[in-house]
Amino acid sequence: MTAVLPDAPQRTVSPLIQLHANDNVLVARAPIALGQELPEFGLRMRAQVPAGHKIAARRIAAGEPVRKYDTVIGAAMRDIEGGEHVHTHNLELIDFDRDPGFCEDVRPVDYVPEAERATFMGIVRPDGRVATRNFIGLISSVNCSATAIHHIAAHFTPERLAPYPNIDGVVAFAQTSGCGMSSPSEHFDVLRRTIAGYARHPNLGGVLIVGLGCERNQVADLVASQGLTLGSHVKTFVMQDTGGTRATIAAGIAAIEAMLPAANDVKRQPVSAAHLKIGLECGGSDGFSGITANPALGAAMDILVRHGGTAILSETPEIHGVEYMLTRRAISAEVGQKLLDRLAWWEEYTRGHNGQFNGVVGPGNQAGGLANIFEKSLGSAMKGGTTPLQAVYEYAEPIDKAGFVFMDSPGYDPVAATGQIASGANLICFTTGRGSMFGSKPAPTIKLASNTPMFTRLVEDMDINCGAVLDGEVDVQQMGQRIFEHILDAASGKKTKSEELGLGNHEFVPWHMGIVS
Structure with a gap:
């Protein structure tokens, strides 16, 4: 699909955009008034049309497919005259069989040789993963520990993080689930997979996972099922074992403080754009x-x-x-x-x-x-x-x-x-x-x-x-x-x-x- 946009001198003056020669609608570049004459398109506006909306390029018969970018986006509910506004009031969504055409448009990629690829200043982790940021993250296994991790993160103000200039911040990833849900289930698996994806994300220089203790998404099971490795980089707390809210917040602050020196010990270096996702x-x-x-x-x-x-x-x-x-x-x-x-x-x-x-x-x-x-x-x-x-x-x-x-x-x-x-x-x-x-x-x-x-x-x-x-x-x-x-x-x-x-x-x-x- 190639846009048939007018050349540069016309772009600033033409009120309508034709996206493909086969289209039967045009797009308003700016608001268009009722009765406005558009001689270059042979149209007289039959409605006031806001910017970004569609206008019939010609008469479209009832039931006829409406095409934008040479792609069917619906059918006319009734006869639509050239210059009419085409929108929800006269455009009907129609479903139709589409040929998936597997692999038919696959074209080889002209890859840039590795030595000539663009670079950025990234943070290379010990295992070779490349980060674009360097946060410490707190993750709740269940909504019941969400407030605790927010309090822990709030402790680390810019003033307290000033001695650690290579750390972008301490952030709490709280969520509203983790219990009151079917388990095992696809939902349960997705939640655990999501938490684990954040826990191992290269942009986190340290991770603390905090649970309540009685939730369905048990912290120990979460760690084991997702293959997470505990250590100086990833730690866990369970509030019912740690001593409650106040004790967990205090312990969490201490755990993050212990992570700060190692998390700060990074520097950016040139790396290939191939590391970007x-x-x-x-x-x-x-x-x-x-x-x-x-x-x-x-x-x-x-x-x-x-x-x-x-x-x-x-x-x-x-x-x-x-x-x-x-x-x-x-x-x-x-x-x-x-x-x-x-x-x-x-x-x-x-x-x-x-x-x-x-x-x-x-x-x-x-x-x-x-x-x-x-x-x-x-x-x-x-x-x-x-x-x-x-x-x-x-x-x-x-x-x-x-x-x-x-x-x-x-x-x-x-x-x-x-x-x-x-x-x-x-x-x-x-x-x-x-x-x-x-x-x-x-x-x-x-x-x-x-x-x-x-x-x-x-x-x-x-x-x-x-x-x-x-x-x-x-x-x-x-x-x-x-x-x-x-x-x-x-x-x-x-x-x-x-x-x-x-x-x-x-x-x-x-x-x-x-x-x-």
Whole structure:
């Protein structure tokens, strides 16, 4: 799918964007008034249309497929005349059979020779893992120990950490589950896998796991089942054994103080970009997300993959309807089928519920110009670029293959990002059109704005303005290069906007899949 954007001089003046020659809708670059004449497209506007929304390029008959980026996003509910607003009031979601075309679009990757690959200033752990940040983490096995770990983390103020300049902070990863749940169960396994993924994350220079004592997610069983090794780097406490709340907080503070000298004894050094694992997120998407930020991030991921790195696409409900774009790039039929199996699981999981997978996107998405999940998925999938799909992983499953991969997750951003970090992502790239205030630890988040007005309005939260593509300043590939360079800077320790704002202390949200009893 190649955008047919006008050349640079026209981009700043043309009110409409044609994304593909076969499309029967156009996208409004800016708000368009009722009755406005658009002679270059042979149209007279029959409605007032907000920026990012769709306009019929010609008459679309009732039942006719509506195409955007030469992809079917629905069908006309009724006859739609050229110049009409095309949105939820006249666009119907239709399901249809899609040929998965396993492996048909696999193209060889032009890898950069190892000696010539881009580098960043990373922290190399004794076992060879590479970190982009250096936190000490506290993890609760159950909600009942959440307050205790927050109190322990709060003790370590910037003043108290001043003698340890190589430590980025002490952060509490509290969660709301761990008991009152079915065990054994898939939900139980996912929770333990997520906790273990954080406990062994290279961005944590020390870890303390705190439990209550009577919960289903027993600390000793958690450690044993996940193959965690206790020692100076990973310690555990059980509140009922330690002496209660006050005693656990005191013991936790002492344990972290003992970890500080060794955790601080690190230095950054040049390492290959092949050590980067980037989680790809989008939230608060709008009609421009699939035109600017998402394809530009995809271009950056193509560069990263060429340099040996890993791009992790997730949010399974947000590829629904365009999954063939990924199955056709799968390196094998088995990889492609695994993705289809996850989608089939989601279809059953969401049956009978008004979830996004079943068609209805959020109010912010709709206000931004996205009519349904197929249209949203069309933009969301672009974050993964164009390289072959190497593997499909379960939520929070350790990622052991380089290149473009997929990790199953909900579309809810904190849950998806939590799973990506547990899988090994050491940085998150997050595109947004409406504006997201998300941040994450221990892996930092870079936020990419899809349009200039939002970037300007929320400049304290946004790292990169991909609206420059829409404004005619750069093309998608040039923006992709900018994003890649920004990734290298952030991985080297340059703080992102969300880090400067102190975000990430409350965004650890493991996936709740099952019952609460």
